[in-house]
Amino acid sequence: MNYAGIGYDLHRLVEGRKLMIGGIEVPFDKGSEGHSDGDVLCHALCDALLGAAGLGDIGTHFPDADPKWKGASSLIFLEHTRKLLSDRKFRIVHLDAIVVCERPKLGPHFQKMREALAKSLGITSLEINLKAKTNEGVDAVGRGEAIAAHAVATLSQH
Numbered sequence: 001m002n003y004a005g006i007g008y009d010l011h012r013l014v015e016g017r018k019l020m021i022g023g024i025e026v027p028f029d030k031g032s033e034g035h036s037d038g039d040v041l042c043h044a045l046c047d048a049l050l051g052a053a054g055l056g057d058i059g060t061h062f063p064d065a066d067p068k069w070k071g072a073s074s075l076i077f078l079e080h081t082r083k084l085l086s087d088r089k090f091r092i093v094h095l096d097a098i099v100v101c102e103r104p105k106l107g108p109h110f111q112k113m114r115e116a117l118a119k120s121l122g123i124t125s126l127e128i129n130l131k132a133k134t135n136e137g138v139d140a141v142g143r144g145e146a147i148a149a150h151a152v153a154t155l156s157q158h
């Protein structure tokens with residue numbers, strides 16, 4: 001039996017922060033504001049995985065009031081989620097995600113992101129598909145004030 005889960009996240013883009021996406025640093029003049037490293041793609045994927053497994057959401061497992069997660073690499077969230085899934089005999093079949101921002105161009109960084117994500121999740125990069133969109137200049141994402149991500153996870157249980 002397969003299970004699908006959906007994830008979404010958005011972070012403000014501000015000066016003086018690194019832009020972490022999919023576990024890697026993307027060179028840019030702004031970065032994601034957040035309690036952790038603000039990695040919007042990792043957070044959306046985490047919520048998609050937890051959703052597919054019926055395990056709630058990222059805020060339940062990694063509360064942003066907890067000083068333990070301050071500045072944390074979001075790959076840690078995926079590694080912890082991987083353990084929650086394997087404890088319950090879930091296997092990741094496939095992940096698909098869209099990152100939405102006006103700038104920078106993300107396509108050239110996708111292979112590195114897929115490899116970093118795959119390593120943390122114990123899968124191969126072939127099981128991870130990434131897509132980039134702009135918001136056509138519309139709303140906060142379109143004005144470059146924020147970055148968003150959508151993700152879908154497919155799990156099997158055995």
Ligand code: MG
Nearest residue numbers: 009010040043
């Ligand atoms: Mg987030």
